Amino acid sequence: MKHDPRMDFLTAGLEAHLPVDGARVVLVGAGPGDPELLTIKAVRAIESADVILYDDLVDRQVLEYARAGVTMIHVGKRGGQVSWKQADIHKLILEHARGGQTVVRLKGGDPFVFGRGGEEVALLRSAGIKVDVVPGITAAVAAASSTQIPLTHRDLSRTVTFLSGAGPGHGLPEFTHIDLRALNDGQHTLAVYMGVKTAGALGRELLAAGWDESTPVLAIENASRDCERRVRATVGDLARRPKSLALTAPAILLVGRVAGLPVEGQLDIVEAARRTASPERELEYA
Numbered sequence: 001m002k003h004d005p006r007m008d009f010l011t012a013g014l015e016a017h018l019p020v021d022g023a024r025v026v027l028v029g030a031g032p033g034d035p036e037l038l039t040i041k042a043v044r045a046i047e048s049a050d051v052i053l054y055d056d057l058v059d060r061q062v063l064e065y066a067r068a069g070v071t072m073i074h075v076g077k078r079g080g081q082v083s084w085k086q087a088d089i090h091k092l093i094l095e096h097a098r099g100g101q102t103v104v105r106l107k108g109g110d111p112f113v114f115g116r117g118g119e120e121v122a123l124l125r126s127a128g129i130k131v132d133v134v135p136g137i138t139a140a141v142a143a144a145s146s147t148q149i150p151l152t153h154r155d156l157s158r159t160v161t162f163l164s165g166a167g168p169g170h171g172l173p174e175f176t177h178i179d180l181r182a183l184n185d186g187q188h189t190l191a192v193y194m195g196v197k198t199a200g201a202l203g204r205e206l207l208a209a210g211w212d213e214s215t216p217v218l219a220i221e222n223a224s225r226d227c228e229r230r231v232r233a234t235v236g237d238l239a240r241r242p243k244s245l246a247l248t249a250p251a252i253l254l255v256g257r258v259a260g261l262p263v264e265g266q267l268d269i270v271e272a273a274r275r276t277a278s279p280e281r282e283l284e285y286a
């Protein structure tokens with residue numbers, strides 16, 4: 001088979017590197033927010049940590065499982081705000097692991113879903129450092145169960161795609177890697193991550209790809225947290241009046257027929273816009 005350099009990360013660290021004695025890193029999925037959605041394995045890893053490097057979306061209650069005296073470092077990254085660079089996070093992980101400490105890299109949701117977990121595993125393998133991964137409940141799955149919207153459904157959704165709404169450098173998405181037209185078969189659900197600021201662009205791309213403007217959209221903000229908010233709209237609304245959803249991050253947008261199933265406590269787009277109370281809500285939508 002022809003060598004594809006893009007796949008090198010899969011084998012990185014499996015060749016010549018001698019293991020670094022005692023060093024261990026665990027990439028732990030902290031789930032969507034509700035600490036009851038942590039796995040037992042995640043809790044044990046957090047309890048065993050000497051150092052915890054945690055992301056922005058990790059709920060503070062999750063950090064309470066850590067032992068007293070553990071070194072906690074917030075390495076949050078947020079679109080559009082001053083934040084940690086991935087290269088600096090890499091340096092920090094290596095520095096602590098090489099000091100022989102048990103490092104927990106705590107990430108919102110699941111480490112391998114839009115979480116840069118693949119890069120961190122490759123880094124650690126190539127440095128000869130033992131790495132384990134503990135899965136977490138990813139936001140789309142949490143949003144679906146919280147609202148009782150099934151991501152797949154025998155009659156309404158036979159496939160589901162997890163999609164990033166953020167383009168390179170947190171700019172507008174370029175849906176060049178995905179055939180939105182092919183997914184427009186009335187049997188497909190899109191679960192869009194990082195799509196709050198780019199909701200308008202997503203709506204326009206879907207319309208351009210032939211999706212019906214009445215296709216249901218359900219936006220779920222802060223899934224699984226006490227402040228969870230659900231807003232119902234359509235693809236046409238996304239394209240024409242994304243501000244009316246008055247969304248703040250983090251939110252998942254479910255798009256497709258399942259998103260039209262009844263949901264308790266949902267706001268329609270008019271009500272959502274009316275209740276757009278606080279001026280601190282981010283209202284820059286593309």
Ligand SMILES: C[S@@+](CC[C@H](N)C(=O)[O-])C[C@H]1O[C@@H](n2cnc3c(N)ncnc32)[C@H](O)[C@@H]1O
Nearest residue numbers: 109110113115138139193194222223250251252
């Ligand atoms: C960088 S991605 C990380 C995804 C994470 N690894 C996961 O598996 O859920 C951040 C995005 O995840 C989504 N997200 C994370 N937590 C969420 C929550 N509690 N409710 C809704 N969306 C959430 C949002 O779309 C947010 O912009």
